[in-house]
Amino acid sequence: MRILYIDIDSMRPNHMGAYGYHRNTTPNMDQIARQGTRFSKAYCASSPCVPSRASFASGLFGIHSGVMTHWGPGCDFRYTSDPDRPMFMRLLRQNGYKLTTFSSFADRHDAFWYMAGWNEVHTHSLKKGDENADEVLDAVFPWLDQRGQEEDYFLHIQFWDPHRQYTMPESYATMFEKEAAPAWPDEAEITKQQDSYAPYGARMLFPGSNKSPFSYLPDRIQDRQDFIQFVNTYDGAVRYLDDQLGLLFDKLEQLGIMEDTAIIISADHGEAMGEHSVYGDHTCADEAVHHIPMIIKWPGQTSVNQEYHDLVYNVDLIATICDLLGISVPKKWDGCSFAGLISDSEAYTPREFLVWDHALYSVGRSVRTDKWLLMRTYHPGVVPLEPVELYDMKNDPYMTNNLAPSQPDIVKDLDHLLMEWWHEQVGQPGSAPDPLPLIVESGPYKYIQEQQWADNLREVGREDLRQKYLEATNQNNH
Missing domain, CATH: 3.40.720.10 (Alkaline Phosphatase, subunit A)
Structure with missing residues (x-):
């Protein structure tokens, strides 16, 4: 083969x-x-x-x-x-x-x-x-x-x-310019995104330089165009x-x-x-x-x-x-x-849910079912994230409406799946400890350092975002 x-x-x-x-x-x-x-x-x-x-x-x-x-x-x-x-x-x-x-x-x-x-x-x-x-x-x-x-x-x-x-x-950068772009995000969503301090975000598309290195990419995303x-x-x-x-x-x-x-x-x-x-x-x-x-x-x-x-x-x-x-x-x-x-046989049992994790720029672990996505953020790093976020993926595929405050029972059920999964993993004979707490302790500051990002926000004239970022950082550190 x-x-x-x-x-x-x-x-x-x-x-x-x-x-x-x-x-x-x-x-x-x-x-x-x-x-x-x-x-x-x-x-x-x-x-x-x-x-x-x-x-x-x-x-x-x-x-x-x-x-x-x-x-x-x-x-x-x-x-x-x-x-x-x-x-x-x-x-x-x-x-x-x-x-x-x-x-x-x-x-x-x-x-x-x-x-x-x-x-x-x-x-x-x-x-x-x-x-x-x-x-x-x-x-x-x-x-x-x-x-x-x-x-x-x-x-x-x-x-x-x-x-x-x-x-x-460069010819590939313009080959789709006469075709309709994806409908989301719309103008209203992009306007809201201007108040995010996330790196690679609408306002901070190129961290550090804040300038596009290519003529065919904008410096930032301020509107639909x-x-x-x-x-x-x-x-x-x-x-x-x-x-x-x-x-x-x-x-x-x-x-x-x-x-x-x-x-x-x-x-x-x-x-x-x-x-x-x-x-x-x-x-x-x-x-x-x-x-x-x-x-x-x-x-x-x-x-x-x-x-x-x-x-x-x-x-x-x-x-x-x-x-x-x-x-x-x-x-x-x-x-x-x-x-x-x-192979068209019947020997297959589908998974009822998945658990995944991420630990660069932010640290989190998520639970995905057919309908729901629960995100638990343990260290937001340089990304504005809520500690708990819940999304209805069938009706909100772009994750725009955090339902965690209004759906505590769903959060509880998915948290149970998360902890059940975690105990199954760390409870295996000979299993080493979960490495995620090590990253939470040291912080997910690999490519962008904590103070560096605060300075960058000040340099682009967004003191308001800098203060939001520092508040989130201080909350996590305490």
Whole structure:
């Protein structure tokens, strides 16, 4: 079996045609979706980049892998050599698969545990994630020419393109300007967002410089026109990546291996596009940041163009790959296989709820059911968040109306699920402590320091926001 795993950074599924987006951003990925299965409610268990790829590599939630942030306290990978918790790459290799990754992730984030188990690691440039998709494929295509027709390999290709900065050819930044933009956020919502002190927010779109580095992006989002300019650029970055993937799929056709190669398309995390007043980044434990695409085209599956609405994790995807390959899923992994959905059998029990966490810029843990999202923020960091937020995701998908004050019974029920989940995780024999309190104690100040952000708010003339931020910080510190 040949497996091609396409790993996209910062990909919003609701900006893909396969998930109902009205713009033609992803024609090539949509074609793969029509040939396979897609999941509309797939989520990363921990975000952003480093903790999510720790889950990919280990099959574990962040509470077990030890990785919940990008460095420092709460970023200590625990199980590189534990035979009861084998790394995903090592497990496949032990079962006869050759594993190759084209990714600059470890180099960008000093996450060298990621190297464990691969036969080949190609960093393909020294740009540490600032390379575009064409530069990645310039390295991938010679490998495919030499090795693509071999059997039993797992080829992982990671793309950064939808992640800021958006450095695709400028023509892509304007290719959607004649098409209607998403209706949300509207003018009224953008006006409210001017009073958020969040980094990467409407008022603080480029922290530090407060100036856009590109002519095709606004300095800040003050009105609908600014939003349209920004979302056009994001969608252009997605379309540029998709065009490059079209070339990749053409290469598979030329080699005669397209039909019998498994293709998986997913992401490390999603991306905010106005949710919690943030644009083009990932700063909290909300839906926009954790919602990911998950598309699987598996040779021999009889049902195609299927969409499932079950709640699934990225760690479930890793377990499913093993299951489909006939490899026993390790009992101490956190993922549950949904291979029954791909192979059209009935051996699958859906999850009733998910718990996920985030610990960069802010620290929080959330519970997601089919209808509800409960967000518990333990340290707001530099993001204006309430300690408890509750959203009706069926009727308020952009999380604009916090129902926690008016729905105490729902909050209580979801809190019970959260604590039940937590006790199950830390109560496992041999489990290490939850790393989240370490990050709460030290603060989620990795890229933006506490005082630095207060100074930045003063420099842009928003003393009012500076005072709101300092009040929230003082409350948390006491």
